[in-house]
Amino acid sequence: xxxxxxxxxxxxxxxxxxxxxxxSPLTARGEDISIDDAYHISLRMLERRQAAxxxxxxxxxxxxxxxxxxxxxxxxxxxxxxxDDMVFNSGEVMPISExxxxxxxxxxxxxxxxxxxxxxxxxxxxxxAATECVMPCFExxxxxxxxxxxxxxxxxxxxxxxxxFVLGEEAVSxxxxxxxxxxxxxxKNGAIISTGAGAAALGSPVNxxxxxxNTLGEFGISLKAGEVILSGSLVPLEPVQAGDSxxxxxxxxxxxxxxxx
Numbered sequence: 001x002x003x004x005x006x007x008x009x010x011x012x013x014x015x016x017x018x019x020x021x022x023x024s025p026l027t028a029r030g031e032d033i034s035i036d037d038a039y040h041i042s043l044r045m046l047e048r049r050q051a052a053x054x055x056x057x058x059x060x061x062x063x064x065x066x067x068x069x070x071x072x073x074x075x076x077x078x079x080x081x082x083x084d085d086m087v088f089n090s091g092e093v094m095p096i097s098e099x100x101x102x103x104x105x106x107x108x109x110x111x112x113x114x115x116x117x118x119x120x121x122x123x124x125x126x127x128x129a130a131t132e133c134v135m136p137c138f139e140x141x142x143x144x145x146x147x148x149x150x151x152x153x154x155x156x157x158x159x160x161x162x163x164x165f166v167l168g169e170e171a172v173s174x175x176x177x178x179x180x181x182x183x184x185x186x187x188k189n190g191a192i193i194s195t196g197a198g199a200a201a202l203g204s205p206v207n208x209x210x211x212x213x214n215t216l217g218e219f220g221i222s223l224k225a226g227e228v229i230l231s232g233s234l235v236p237l238e239p240v241q242a243g244d245s246x247x248x249x250x251x252x253x254x255x256x257x258x259x260x261x
Contacts, residue, residue: 001037010044013144013158017045020101022146025154038156039219045159046081054083057228059216060139061208062160063152064201064232068106072237074152077202079212080160082228090136090168090256097242097261100142100163105240106233107186107248109179109198109205110137110167113227117209119217127209128174130223134205136168136248136256139230141237165230170254177252180204184234187247196234205231 009026016023026033026041033041050056062068062078069075088094096103114132142163145154155161180203184196202208208231213223223229240246240260247257 001031001033005031006037006040007044009157010041011048013041014045014048016144022101022144025145025149025151026157027151027153033153033157035153035156038153041157042080042159045157049083054085056081057084057087058082058230059212059223059227060160060162060230061212061232062141062155064208065196065234067200067236068233072148072150072155074150074155076152077208077211077232078152078156078160079215080162082162082165082230086162086164087228088164088166088258090166090258092166093259093261094140094164094166095261096140096164096240100140101144102148103140103142103163103240104237105138105140105246106237107184107196107235107250108137108139108233109231109250109253110135111174111205111209111229111231112171113223113225113229115225116222117213118222119214122210122213122217124204124206124210127206127213131174133171134174134177134179134253135171136250136254137230138166138246138248138256138258139233140164140166140240166256166258167228168254168256172253174206179206182253183251185249186235186238188238189245193238194235198234200234201232208232
């Protein structure tokens with residue numbers, strides 16, 4: 001794809017995010033968009049965000065669980081960039097009605113790194129050695145593509161459908177919890193809506209972080225010390241709206257909560 005077209009599509013997605021106005025799927029316009037093209041579109045979108053003052057603080061892995069893959073009809077993981085204007089603390093009020101278009105929430109495990117990780121050949125042992133702690137997390141994903149009508153290229157171009165995220169208050173060493181079998185319970189407005197386990201994300205959230213480090217390594221990008229890495233949902237996506245509240249509890253790690261306005 002021509003660089004001028006990549007820039008144009010990245011600008012369109014950025015402006016859709018700012019205006020909270022969804023656009024038609026990029027893949028439905030007669031363009032031949034490769035996944036590599038889509039990542040370059042997402043980088044243009046990120047450039048626009050950085051020019052407006054946003055600072056990259058981490059990365060996210062998306063579409064890791066079978067439940068989410070089936071829901072979105074997207075069958076491989078992707079990644080996006082997290083910025084400082086996305087993050088909220090547990091218990092805070094999140095203004096989704098002012099910031100997002102069609103929000104959906106997913107419970108995840110966040111990794112906080114203490115060392116850089118640079119692929120290729122990053123192993124699970126490398127991930128654990130580079131991780132300071134893990135935390136409970138909600139990612140509130142959003143799509144600038146109308147009606148979430150996405151192919152993999154659409155969500156990749158749209159910064160992996162990033163929206164906002166919430167980090168819990170507890171932080172534990174990744175070596176003190178079984179990240180494969182740890183159970184997750186998600187409550188919406190006081191009622192349990194879903195349960196999951198670490199194995200739902202590519203067999204283990206650690207596998208997800210290793211996949212990300214190795215995939216980014218192909219682009220010459222590293223995971224950096226101090227970054228937040230969202231490792232992928234362990235439960236199905238849940239639509240949310242103003243007035244809703246969510247709580248997630250992860251065995252051995254802790255909880256996170258958020259209320260939406």
